[in-house]
Amino acid sequence: MHTIVKFIPLALTLLILSACTPEQPADLTQASFIPQPVNVIYTGDAFKVSSSTVVYYQSGVEGLQNIASFMAEQLGSISGLTINTQAAESEPARGICLEVSNTGAGPEGYEMVIGNKLITIKGGSPAGCFYGAQTLLQAVPVKADAGEALTIATGTVSDYPEYAYRGAMLDVARHFFSVEDVKRVIDFLAMYKMNTLHLHLSDDQGWRIEIKSWPMLTEIGGSTEVGGGEGGFYTQEQYADIVKYAQGKYITIVPEIDMPGHTNAALASYAELNCDGKATELYTGIEVGFSTLCTDKEITCQFVDDVVRELAALTPGPWFHIGGDESHVTAHDDYVYFIERVQDIVLKYGKKVIGWDEIANASLVNGAAVQFWANVENTTMGVAKGARVLMSPAARAYLDMQYDSTTHLGLNWAGYIEVDHAYTWDPANMVEGVTKENILGVEAPLWTETITNIDELEYMVFPRLPGYAEIGWTTPALRDWETYKLRLADHGKRFENLEIDFYRSPLVPWTD
Ligand code: TNX
Numbered sequence: 001m002h003t004i005v006k007f008i009p010l011a012l013t014l015l016i017l018s019a020c021t022p023e024q025p026a027d028l029t030q031a032s033f034i035p036q037p038v039n040v041i042y043t044g045d046a047f048k049v050s051s052s053t054v055v056y057y058q059s060g061v062e063g064l065q066n067i068a069s070f071m072a073e074q075l076g077s078i079s080g081l082t083i084n085t086q087a088a089e090s091e092p093a094r095g096i097c098l099e100v101s102n103t104g105a106g107p108e109g110y111e112m113v114i115g116n117k118l119i120t121i122k123g124g125s126p127a128g129c130f131y132g133a134q135t136l137l138q139a140v141p142v143k144a145d146a147g148e149a150l151t152i153a154t155g156t157v158s159d160y161p162e163y164a165y166r167g168a169m170l171d172v173a174r175h176f177f178s179v180e181d182v183k184r185v186i187d188f189l190a191m192y193k194m195n196t197l198h199l200h201l202s203d204d205q206g207w208r209i210e211i212k213s214w215p216m217l218t219e220i221g222g223s224t225e226v227g228g229g230e231g232g233f234y235t236q237e238q239y240a241d242i243v244k245y246a247q248g249k250y251i252t253i254v255p256e257i258d259m260p261g262h263t264n265a266a267l268a269s270y271a272e273l274n275c276d277g278k279a280t281e282l283y284t285g286i287e288v289g290f291s292t293l294c295t296d297k298e299i300t301c302q303f304v305d306d307v308v309r310e311l312a313a314l315t316p317g318p319w320f321h322i323g324g325d326e327s328h329v330t331a332h333d334d335y336v337y338f339i340e341r342v343q344d345i346v347l348k349y350g351k352k353v354i355g356w357d358e359i360a361n362a363s364l365v366n367g368a369a370v371q372f373w374a375n376v377e378n379t380t381m382g383v384a385k386g387a388r389v390l391m392s393p394a395a396r397a398y399l400d401m402q403y404d405s406t407t408h409l410g411l412n413w414a415g416y417i418e419v420d421h422a423y424t425w426d427p428a429n430m431v432e433g434v435t436k437e438n439i440l441g442v443e444a445p446l447w448t449e450t451i452t453n454i455d456e457l458e459y460m461v462f463p464r465l466p467g468y469a470e471i472g473w474t475t476p477a478l479r480d481w482e483t484y485k486l487r488l489a490d491h492g493k494r495f496e497n498l499e500i501d502f503y504r505s506p507l508v509p510w511t512d
Contacts, residue, residue, distance in 0.1 A: 028114065028155030031139045032490035034466045035193060035473035037159035045116040049140075049150040051081045058099035059087035063126035066248060068098055071133050078140055079150040094118050096136075098129045108195070109160030112136060116154055124160075127250040131193045135159065142497045163427070165390060165441025166472030167196030167254075168399070168465065170457075173203035173265070174286070174448040175225050176232035181454045183245050188461065188500075190249035192469030197246060198254040198321060198443060201311075204264035204283045204291050208233045209255070213306040214270065220282070221265035226449055228284045239314055247316070254354065255311050258323025259304065260330050260338050264291040272299050286449040289328035295338040305345050312349035320346045325356035325373070336362045343368065360385060369440050372431060373398075374414075379431050388440045391427040397468060399446035399460050403503055409450050410460055419505040423467035423484060426476045442472040455501045462495055462502035463488055485509065 029040045055072045057064035065085065072083040091097055094117040103111040107125035110132035121136065123129030135157055144150040170177065170185055177185075182199070189197060201209045207221030210233060222233035234242065243253050263273075264283045271279040275294040283291075293300050312320060322342050327335050339362035343353045346365075353359075353368040357375050360382030364370075370382035371390040379389055391397070394414035401417040402410040428436040444465065451457050466488060470479060485508050492510040495502045504510060 026153050028139060028153040028157070031153065032487035033135060033138050034484075034487055034491060035470035036478050036484075036487070037135060037157045038475070038478070039156075039158040041156040043114075043154045043156070045154040046151040047114055047116055047119055047154060049075055049079050049081065049083070049152065051083075053081075053083055054092075054095040055083060055085045056088035056092050056095055056097040057085065058097075059089060061100050061126065064098050064100070064129060067126065067130050067133050071096065071098075071136070074137055075140070075150070078142065079144045081150075091120065092118065097121070098123070098133070100125060100129065103128070103158075105158065105160035108164075110135075110157075112157040112159075114139070114152055114154045114156070119152070127195070130190075130250050131159070132157070134191060134193055142493045161193070161473045162475050163439065163441035163472045165196055165443070166194045166469060167198055167441070167443040168194065168461075168468070169198035169200055169256075169392075169443055169445035171200040171203070171446060171448040172208050173200055173206045173225075173258075175227075175229070175452050176206060176208060176222075177448075177454070177457070178232070179234065179238050179242055181457070182242050184454060185457070185461075186242075186246050186249055186251055188465060189251055189469075191494075192466050193473050194465075194469050195250055196252050196254060196317075196441075196443065198256060198445070199242075200256045200258065200445075200447075202257050202259075202265060202323075203262045204288070205285075206231050206233075207265040207269065209239055209311060210235045211307050211310050212236070213310065214303065216269040217266055217307075219269070221269040224282050224284055226284055226286055227452070229452075236310070236314060243314060243316065252317035252319070253315065254317060254319045254321050255315055256321035256323055257307055257311065258325065259342065260293040260295055260335065261289060261291055261325065261327030262323060263293050266293070266303075267291055270303070272297070273303060289326045292327055292330040292334075293338070295330060295334040300338075301341060301345075304342055305348075308342075308345045308349050308351075312346075312351050315351065318352045319354050319369075320349070320351035321371075322346060322353060322355045322359065324359040327358070332361070354390065357382060360387065371443065372434075373445070376431050380433055383434055383438050389431070389434055389438050390440045390443050391430060392443045392445055393425070393430050396422060396425045396430075397442065397444045399444050399464060400448070400451065403505065407503075409456050411447075411450065417464070418507060419463055419467065419488070419503075420481050420485070420507050422464040423471070423479075424481050425471070427471065428476075442468060444468040458501040459503055462500050463491070463505065463508065466491060 055068040057068040068085040076083040096119040110123040110128040121132035207217040218233040225231040267280045343365045357378035360378045364385045368387045372379040
């Protein structure tokens with residue numbers, strides 16, 4: 001009797017309290033984090049963001065000031081306050097503080113402690129701090145309620161990624177996408193702790209990167225796209241700008257020149273790259289597998305050398321992607337010879353080789369990686385030859401596959417990929433004998449035969465992208481569709497806030 005009397009007013013108070021704060025979970029473990037962190041601990045208090053909140057950054061560490069500014073901007077726009085940043089020599093008593101220290105969780109790991117006065121984010125490197133900052137931003141609502149202080153649930157997050165390579169690919173060859181569009185994609189990846197953007201820079205329909213020693217590649221080869229539109233290309237300056245922008249978000253650009261097949265744009269630009277010495281016509285359809293460089297001409301080798309040299313010089317990241325897929329009109333021996341020569345050129349210019357799984361038919365140089373998209377035998381052969389594997393199984397990870405039979409964009413040759421199907425797979429269980437140790441990471445490619453602009457791109461990318469990010473970051477033991485779909489549902493508000501045109505899958509209980 002006694003206890004019940006005491007209990008009722010408490011229950012009422014809790015009810016009233018929770019009714020007043022519907023937006024922000026006071027329990028950090030209930031926040032809708034994507035990717036799900038390794039460990040989240042609840043401490044049940046709140047940090048209040050006010051106009052006196054300062055984002056401090058450890059002085060003398062490159063990159064931290066930018067991360068602090070980014071956080072101050074974001075928290076400022078959410079709360080409607082002006083938040084300042086400041087360099088710090090030692091840990092402050094209050095505010096938000098970013099520092100690099102060895103947390104034992106690797107360079108991309110971080111440890112975040114949210115107290116009621118002080119939030120510290122310790123990253124194993126600036127990238128780790130950046131990921132900690134992204135996690136913190138997911139612990140606050142998209143917008144603070146009018147007239148209410150922005151509060152953050154207290155607790156601790158310890159976190160690090162499962163895989164080192166977490167990325168997406170954008171095909172800018174079939175349809176061209178502007179520098180601005182590519183930057184928007186980079187922002188999307190950064191929000192979800194992805195660290196790689198692979199750009200498919202050449203294909204039958206278009207050549208998209210300026211090569212100064214072969215100017216016709218862009219002049220002719222860059223002049224159209226699928227459907228006959230005007231196409232386009234990046235000057236080296238524009239490309240360098242993309243690379244720099246990506247670096248600021250801890251994203252590595254992997255350039256791809258697809259060869260010896262998928263090369264009609266180059267073959268139309270330079271007659272001498274063809275075995276018969278005649279330039280081909282530009283191509284604006286969507287067939288694959290009909291083109292090939294003339295692999296036994298010395299000029300072809302010179303061409304590849306020049307292209308790799310110029311593009312490698314614009315590439316601070318370790319990888320150069322040589323394509324190698326669907327070379328159906330290249331004789332097998334010519335293909336093997338060509339892929340082996342190209343690998344040596346890539347090494348000569350200081351880059352590591354990556355190619356689609358077909359390249360495993362050739363000998364592979366040290367440190368090479370094969371990108372599994374369709375062929376299990378090629379992939380196991382690659383591993384047997386010492387390569388590591390980037391996981392992009394078409395039937396699960398292709399962003400150009402339709403969601404279902406009603407999707408008006410995209411293709412379906414690898415099946416339909418609804419949001420649950422995109423999420424419920426484990427990279428270490430895709431190819432028999434290819435285990436976590438063999439796997440570099442996960443990449444979701446967006447081919448753009450049917451994707452003509454940024455709105456269409458967003459529709460295919462969202463809401464599947466956060467799932468691929470989680471597959472790359474979060475250990476399988478912490479992944480489960482039933483709980484993921486609730487977290488994803490909450491991100492609908494974030495997509496809307498960014499004006500992302502996303503697919504409202506009926507499988508996700510959207511909360512708005
Ligand atoms: C296969 S995936 C291709 C691309 C197409 C894609 C369309 C791969 C290595 N090659 O050339 O764009 O299918 O889904």
